[in-house]
Amino acid sequence: MKINEQIDISAIVEENIQPQMASKISVKDLSAFFGKTKVLKNISIELPEKKVVAIIGPSGCGKSTFLRSINRMHEVVGGTITGNIFLDGEDIMKLDPVYLRRKIGMVFQKPNPFPTMSIFNNVVAGLKLNGFRNRKALKEIVEKSLKAAALWDEVKDNLNDSGANISGGQQQRLCIARTIAVNPDVILMDEPASALDPISTAKIEELIFELKKDFTIIIVTHNMQQAARVSDYTAFFYMGELVEYSDTKKMFTAPDKKQTEDYITGRFG
Amino acid sequence: MLNSPGESLKERESFEKIQSYFKKSKEKKTSGFLNKILGNNNLGDIIFERLTLLFAVLVFSLVIFMGWEMYSHSVLSIKQFGLNFLVNSTWDPAITQVFGALPMIFGTIVSSLIGLIIAVPLGLSVAVFLSELAPAWLEKPLSFLTELLAGIPSVIYGLWGIFVLVPWLRDVVEPFLQNEFPNSPFFQGAPYGYGMLAAGLILSIMVLPIISSISRDILKSVPDAQREAAYALGATRWEVTKIVLSNARSGLLGAIMLGFGRAIGETMAVTMVIGNRAGISASLFDPSYTMASVLANEFTEATTDLYLNALIELALVLFIITILINMLAHLLVWSTERKWK
Numbered sequence: 001m002k003i004n005e006q007i008d009i010s011a012i013v014e015e016n017i018q019p020q021m022a023s024k025i026s027v028k029d030l031s032a033f034f035g036k037t038k039v040l041k042n043i044s045i046e047l048p049e050k051k052v053v054a055i056i057g058p059s060g061c062g063k064s065t066f067l068r069s070i071n072r073m074h075e076v077v078g079g080t081i082t083g084n085i086f087l088d089g090e091d092i093m094k095l096d097p098v099y100l101r102r103k104i105g106m107v108f109q110k111p112n113p114f115p116t117m118s119i120f121n122n123v124v125a126g127l128k129l130n131g132f133r134n135r136k137a138l139k140e141i142v143e144k145s146l147k148a149a150a151l152w153d154e155v156k157d158n159l160n161d162s163g164a165n166i167s168g169g170q171q172q173r174l175c176i177a178r179t180i181a182v183n184p185d186v187i188l189m190d191e192p193a194s195a196l197d198p199i200s201t202a203k204i205e206e207l208i209f210e211l212k213k214d215f216t217i218i219i220v221t222h223n224m225q226q227a228a229r230v231s232d233y234t235a236f237f238y239m240g241e242l243v244e245y246s247d248t249k250k251m252f253t254a255p256d257k258k259q260t261e262d263y264i265t266g267r268f269g
Numbered sequence: 270m271l272n273s274p275g276e277s278l279k280e281r282e283s284f285e286k287i288q289s290y291f292k293k294s295k296e297k298k299t300s301g302f303l304n305k306i307l308g309n310n311n312l313g314d315i316i317f318e319r320l321t322l323l324f325a326v327l328v329f330s331l332v333i334f335m336g337w338e339m340y341s342h343s344v345l346s347i348k349q350f351g352l353n354f355l356v357n358s359t360w361d362p363a364i365t366q367v368f369g370a371l372p373m374i375f376g377t378i379v380s381s382l383i384g385l386i387i388a389v390p391l392g393l394s395v396a397v398f399l400s401e402l403a404p405a406w407l408e409k410p411l412s413f414l415t416e417l418l419a420g421i422p423s424v425i426y427g428l429w430g431i432f433v434l435v436p437w438l439r440d441v442v443e444p445f446l447q448n449e450f451p452n453s454p455f456f457q458g459a460p461y462g463y464g465m466l467a468a469g470l471i472l473s474i475m476v477l478p479i480i481s482s483i484s485r486d487i488l489k490s491v492p493d494a495q496r497e498a499a500y501a502l503g504a505t506r507w508e509v510t511k512i513v514l515s516n517a518r519s520g521l522l523g524a525i526m527l528g529f530g531r532a533i534g535e536t537m538a539v540t541m542v543i544g545n546r547a548g549i550s551a552s553l554f555d556p557s558y559t560m561a562s563v564l565a566n567e568f569t570e571a572t573t574d575l576y577l578n579a580l581i582e583l584a585l586v587l588f589i590i591t592i593l594i595n596m597l598a599h600l601l602v603w604s605t606e607r608k609w610k
Binding site for chain 1: 504
């Protein structure tokens with residue numbers, strides 16, 4: 001893999017398209033392993049602040065592993081990484097993972113609300129872990145987070161119901177509310193709409209568009225139309241390597257690499 | 270996604286292959302041995318279904334039959350004592366022939382509860398360690414060892430109780446407790462060694478593997494998505510464990526109830542160390558008696574019909590309590606497992 005070339009691409013992205021944008025997360029020569037298997041190969045990429053970056057690529061290309069390296073969830077399942085990831089210039093491997101995950105929230109593929117908690121308690125679960133107990137402030141945060149997740153109107157009368165008794169799409173928005181309630185800087189989304197019906201998917205996509213005003217969002221998706229719709233930048237991963245990274249419009253109209261074009265036009269994957 | 274024409278052709282070929290395979294297997298089915306004899310495609314299935322149903326009903330009716338047998342052989346005592354049997358604390362087969370099961374019910378429940386009070390925190394800790402914290406290479410052998418404890422015959426626990434536990438309680442633990450808490454109602458009377466405390470301790474060791482292995486399975490059935498959700502919110506390991514435990518709470522309760530059911534029915538080991546004297550006392554040092562021990566000890570001595578009937582009624586009470594507890598336990602375990610499917 002020609003690493004230099006990738007850095008060049010991201011440099012182009014920064015200079016030509018968004019010259020003023022600041023890099024929120026900066027990944028340098030990242031490799032990730034499961035045991036001895038190398039699933040990510042020397043990735044270097046700059047993720048800009050308050051933008052949506054979509055990560056696309058066929059199954060098993062390392063998209064999810066990349067995402068999970070950023071909030072150090074990769075090591076929870078026994079993986080290891082080499083290289084560096086910087087959040088606002090700080091090396092994440094030197095940060096406490098518990099603190100890091102409060103700065104970098106994550107939404108998973110399958111909605112995973114806590115079934116034993118009410119909707120209210122689901123939203124504030126992260127805050128309560130932080131030792132936050134002020135009931136009045138919690139109420140405000142619940143309302144604010146549920147509104148931000150476009151769920152407030154649907155659940156405001158049943159906040160004490162179980163978080164598992166709402167529809168899948170609502171559950172996923174509840175998980176998003178839970179993530180933004182702790183006010184992270186970055187939100188990672190691992191195929192957040194792939195388990196949902198088209199209407200719920202559309203709602204999640206609208207939501208992502210709203211959320212990028214306040215958060216840096218990195219979204220892994222199988223759905224290329226989705227990547228084209230919601231993201232500002234797109235990175236194409238293949239076999240653990242970053243093949244191409246550029247402005248989404250450019251990526252879907254005039255990709256630089258043959259491989260990218262083949263994937264986007266559906267010749268493989 | 271679009272497929273190139275070559276691929277779709279391949280797909281069609283493999284689709285045809287699958288179709289022809291199913292056709293063949295269908296032909297095979299109709300030429301089967303049973304069907305040849307019976308000449309009917311579905312009759313084999315019907316026979317198979319009825320036969321398995323029969324066996325299933327047979328097992329169930331066995332339980333009903335046992336209950337009925339116990340009831341019909343204890344009619345004499347049921348008529349004579351009625352509900353008093355459950356609340357009367359006199360058990361006098363020798364002279365007055367009055368039978369009240371209260372001391373045995375007390376002994377059974379209290380010794381089982383003591384066993385649980387000790388075994389539950391230990392068993393749950395073992396389960397949490399095995400499912401949440403232990404590295405993979407340690408988990409398997411440790412699980413195996415704890416489950417091995419469940420396979421030891423109870424008479425061996427009883428012997429160990431007589432030769433090791435009882436002398437140790439008599440010479441060390443009970444005098445110590447009596448010195449430290451001279452006014453506690455739980456530590457009164459002569460420290461024999463044999464008694465409620467010994468029975469409770471033996472039971473705690475015997476139910477520990479049941480509680481820990483079932484709890485471990487329950488904790489493992491909590492989906493990893495729950496753990497990941499908690500980790501991603503910035504939870505520490507302990508906080509993640511708390512969330513896992515709260516997800517599994519009804520299943521864990523079920524595991525505890527199964528342990529309780531086991532403790533209640535345990536006969537041999539308890540009979541060997543509990544002291545076998547009918548009486549209700551707050552002191553853990555005093556000998557006691559359980560329903561199962563009475564049955565084991567006195568069945569051969571039952572000389573009168575009423576005595577025998579009373580013993581069988583005692584068995585019936587034990588039978589019903591055990592069934593109720595097991596039903597409740599299975600219901601709880603089932604309700605957690607169903608949630609995840």
